[in-house]
Amino acid sequence: MPKLKIELDVNGRKISRETDAYKRLLDFLRDDLNLTGTKEGCGAGECGTCSVFVDGKLVKSCLMPVAKASGTKIETIEGLAKPGDLTPMQKAFHKTGASQCGYCIPGMVMAATSALRQNPNAGIEEIKERLGGNICRCTGYTKIFEAVELAKAVIAGDMPEDALNEDAVGDSYIGHNVRRLDAPSKVSGRLRYAADMKMHDMLQLQVLRSPHPHANIVSIDTSAAEAMDGVVCVITSADVPDDTDGFGVFVHDQPIMARGVVRHVGEAVAAVAAEDLVTARRALSKIKVVYEEIAGVFDPEDALKDGAAIVHDYAPDNVVKHIPVRKGNVEAGFANADIILEDDFSTQQVEHAYLEPEAGIAYVDADDVIVVISPSQNITHHRHMLSHILKKPINKVRFIMSPVGGGFGGKEDMIYQGMLAIVAMKTHRPVQLNFTREESIIASAKRHPSRVHYKMGLKWNGEITAIQFNMLSDGGAYGMSSEGVMRKAAILSCGPYEVHNLSVDTTAVYTNNTPSGAFRTFGGMQAQFATESMMDMAAEALEMDPFQIRRINMMKIGSRTHTQHTLTAASLDRCLDAAEKESRWENGTPNVRGDKRSDLGGDDTRAPCTLGARFTSGKNSDKERVA
Amino acid sequence: MERKLQGRGMAASWYGIARTATIDRAGAWAELDDGGTAKIVTGVTEIGEGILTLLAQVAADELGIKPSEVTIGDNDTARSPEAAHAGATRQTYMIGNSVHLAAREAKKHLFEQLADHWDVEIDTLQSFDGEVWSNDTNLRITMEEAVGICKARGVVPVGSASFTAYGTGLDPVDGSGSPWQTYVFGTQVAEVEVDTYTGEVQVLGIWAVHDVGRAINPRGVEGQIEGGVIQGLGQALMEDYQTVDGHTTTHGFAKYILPTSLDIPQINCTIVEDPDPLSPLGAKGIGEPALVPTAPAIMNAIYDAIGVRMKSLPATPEKILKALKDKVPGREMYVQNARKQRAQAHRT
Numbered sequence: 022m023p024k025l026k027i028e029l030d031v032n033g034r035k036i037s038r039e040t041d042a043y044k045r046l047l048d049f050l051r052d053d054l055n056l057t058g059t060k061e062g063c064g065a066g067e068c069g070t071c072s073v074f075v076d077g078k079l080v081k082s083c084l085m086p087v088a089k090a091s092g093t094k095i096e097t098i099e100g101l102a103k104p105g106d107l108t109p110m111q112k113a114f115h116k117t118g119a120s121q122c123g124y125c126i127p128g129m130v131m132a133a134t135s136a137l138r139q140n141p142n143a144g145i146e147e148i149k150e151r152l153g154g155n156i157c158r159c160t161g162y163t164k165i166f167e168a169v170e171l172a173k174a175v176i177a178g179d180m181p182e183d184a185l186n187e188d189a190v191g192d193s194y195i196g197h198n199v200r201r202l203d204a205p206s207k208v209s210g211r212l213r214y215a216a217d218m219k220m221h222d223m224l225q226l227q228v229l230r231s232p233h234p235h236a237n238i239v240s241i242d243t244s245a246a247e248a249m250d251g252v253v254c255v256i257t258s259a260d261v262p263d264d265t266d267g268f269g270v271f272v273h274d275q276p277i278m279a280r281g282v283v284r285h286v287g288e289a290v291a292a293v294a295a296e297d298l299v300t301a302r303r304a305l306s307k308i309k310v311v312y313e314e315i316a317g318v319f320d321p322e323d324a325l326k327d328g329a330a331i332v333h334d335y336a337p338d339n340v341v342k343h344i345p346v347r348k349g350n351v352e353a354g355f356a357n358a359d360i361i362l363e364d365d366f367s368t369q370q371v372e373h374a375y376l377e378p379e380a381g382i383a384y385v386d387a388d389d390v391i392v393v394i395s396p397s398q399n400i401t402h403h404r405h406m407l408s409h410i411l412k413k414p415i416n417k418v419r420f421i422m423s424p425v426g427g428g429f430g431g432k433e434d435m436i437y438q439g440m441l442a443i444v445a446m447k448t449h450r451p452v453q454l455n456f457t458r459e460e461s462i463i464a465s466a467k468r469h470p471s472r473v474h475y476k477m478g479l480k481w482n483g484e485i486t487a488i489q490f491n492m493l494s495d496g497g498a499y500g501m502s503s504e505g506v507m508r509k510a511a512i513l514s515c516g517p518y519e520v521h522n523l524s525v526d527t528t529a530v531y532t533n534n535t536p537s538g539a540f541r542t543f544g545g546m547q548a549q550f551a552t553e554s555m556m557d558m559a560a561e562a563l564e565m566d567p568f569q570i571r572r573i574n575m576m577k578i579g580s581r582t583h584t585q586h587t588l589t590a591a592s593l594d595r596c597l598d599a600a601e602k603e604s605r606w607e608n609g610t611p612n613v614r615g616d617k618r619s620d621l622g623g624d625d626t627r628a629p630c631t632l633g634a635r636f637t638s639g640k641n642s643d644k645e646r647v648a
Numbered sequence: 649m650e651r652k653l654q655g656r657g658m659a660a661s662w663y664g665i666a667r668t669a670t671i672d673r674a675g676a677w678a679e680l681d682d683g684g685t686a687k688i689v690t691g692v693t694e695i696g697e698g699i700l701t702l703l704a705q706v707a708a709d710e711l712g713i714k715p716s717e718v719t720i721g722d723n724d725t726a727r728s729p730e731a732a733h734a735g736a737t738r739q740t741y742m743i744g745n746s747v748h749l750a751a752r753e754a755k756k757h758l759f760e761q762l763a764d765h766w767d768v769e770i771d772t773l774q775s776f777d778g779e780v781w782s783n784d785t786n787l788r789i790t791m792e793e794a795v796g797i798c799k800a801r802g803v804v805p806v807g808s809a810s811f812t813a814y815g816t817g818l819d820p821v822d823g824s825g826s827p828w829q830t831y832v833f834g835t836q837v838a839e840v841e842v843d844t845y846t847g848e849v850q851v852l853g854i855w856a857v858h859d860v861g862r863a864i865n866p867r868g869v870e871g872q873i874e875g876g877v878i879q880g881l882g883q884a885l886m887e888d889y890q891t892v893d894g895h896t897t898t899h900g901f902a903k904y905i906l907p908t909s910l911d912i913p914q915i916n917c918t919i920v921e922d923p924d925p926l927s928p929l930g931a932k933g934i935g936e937p938a939l940v941p942t943a944p945a946i947m948n949a950i951y952d953a954i955g956v957r958m959k960s961l962p963a964t965p966e967k968i969l970k971a972l973k974d975k976v977p978g979r980e981m982y983v984q985n986a987r988k989q990r991a992q993a994h995r996t
Binding site for chain 1: 650652653654655656657658659660661662663664668669691692693694695696697698700701704705706708709714715716722723724725726730731732733734735736776777818820821822823824825826827830831832833834835836837839841850852853855857858859862863864865866867868870871873874875876877878879880882883887888889890891893894895896898899900901902904906907908909910911912913914915916918920922924925929935936937939940941943944945947948949951952953954955957959960961962
């Protein structure tokens, strides 16, 4: 590979290195200089986690070829403060709790630092606009805004420096705003996530993924890839014991790599371990897979039809799981209703979009223990499944949970750890796999999309007499968490209301779409979106305030839930009271009265966003460019 | 019609804490260590929610030291007791209580030695923020000295605990069962502005009220609520993973649109504390419940503003414009009246 001589200044030190010409500034910082505080989140300039300063300008280092950086002055997160120290901005992030998973935070601190360097008097609208190129998936940005405003005040001398210190404790640490203990390592970029870890003699793994949604694998020829200089091994399902291959949170229907058939685009088919990443990537194109495409099924309603393509032989009806909940007498409940509302609702498939793409390392230790380090949300279950698949005693498989750069349920599935373990066993060398963003998006589970048919009967006084609730959900190609998601959706379905007569069915089906799995609320939001929409529609029909209709039906101590569990505690009354009071809610029927309300636009709302705040702030604005 | 219209909506919600329809368990080990510090080992690592800080607070408060003096061991199946998975809004409830109980046992061993050493009743002993004392006496030493005395008497103050949450499976026919031993409730109000020319919805304010049992770290609870609200807002208005015949058309963040700093409403959090009676800490959880009511509250607010009910998420500008175009004036009331009539017919 062609080499380049690079000379530049990084964090105040002159660097002169020969490096590969293909590298981006991001690769040079991370791989050549071991400055892993600069993270890769998307590799396309869209998320901002790789933000650095180039000659004082905020730049996404994944978009800059390293050759272009030669002769510049680079500043990274590691260079903002001396080792062991933090800048006022970093201290403010620590104080306000602005870091959660922390993966976006080095980039966010760079963008925030840039904002105040460009304009130390920036107002909140300008600050928001200057942070607009950086995505955070955990915090909801609110504590980040607070941190930037605090740092601004301290730097300007409007607030004392000790405003950045932790609040003094009272008589208990319970209920006290202890600053996050992990924040200093996150705001300084020191915390190493799995992709930041390096081991001596470590191989890089790359995965060949299915281009087809549903196809039989006729043959896989890995010989040309294996013959390449630098390739150490190529693995396929032939390297996994066929009688134990299978993982999943509820049903073990997913092989480590596709076994004879691919069921969704992006499914792992083979993997190459090589001395370096580029060789492993190049070797993928030398693997010859002959596919025989077969009919697929892409809509959950189609999946239930006679003659639909069958995704898994064990489930000829394509049903992953159906959960019924019955209580009381629904027919009698509807007969007793004064009004019946019936409608349909749908929610979409949603990507977790944690800023840290999947990554991991595996090695075999001196005691013959297979060790997997990854941001897994469920190492206990992963250890169980992998030891079973590999036919090893459970104490010979060890999972270590690396810092998780956002999970939200998306890192509960063991979609790549098995491949790492097999390569480690075959080679007895450490091996690392870091997903690209595109790979993460096509290979990892999503939030279940849902279609709900809803029928609700009520008395004129607002009391719900019966609910019929039917949810159909696309589980995609593998079971993953579908069973649990359907169960939770069914249990929570009709909302926090005591309904005496109900009939609930939730069903997830297999299709050849990207799998659906665990995602924060596990079916709870899809179900309650429908219920809470129906409650407002009912309130309008009955000419009631939305709080009132909810109070009439809400669960209280002693209420029996949809699954007939008698509650010994219930706090919805307090939540409704507090929400009504804190929001200064103006009572009334929800009949499109927005233009008549007097409770809008209070101090506890923001102004609508109007783009261009940074250009009206004056200083430097006409010649400034933010890359 | 004015170009920009505002409105408000609300939604309530409920949620269960820890694993669903099954027994849940978590283990922890604790040791009061030299220097008056502590080690806590349990199978958990931060996924961003702040659990490490929370566990340090719980251990510190029970042992009587500072959170910064607590070291939490890494999550490692070969080196730490099982605490199972990081999900299901179970970390504070399951692992928090487990750490609390393990710390309590370690402290008990220390106090037994110290009570004997000082010749006082064990229940006169207290500790907080690095000091140990006996009530109604002048006996007061640092935790560092107390651990030294305990060890000089031949005892290492260690503890271990397992915490259990008793959920039951659901009946396969009628679904009856007690899936969780504790539930949380919440309510959110949303205020929106809809641009009827572009179809764009801006959320201007969210009032989020959630019962968390007991807020161990109120700022951390707010952080979870704010993050949950914004994920809910993303799902409500813009996020949409799409496939065509199984091939995604949203394969990066240029196509898969996420909320950024310019989309963020003012979020006003109110924490309700209804302590859980079934666990020593009284805390419940907040991770997942925070985003449940956000999308319906926003859809109800959009209806309040422009009179179209968005029943299919996300409510993108394209869908809003189409709904406005298809809207017959008074249609919703017409539909509601029809419903009333249908109900009337149904009754007679």
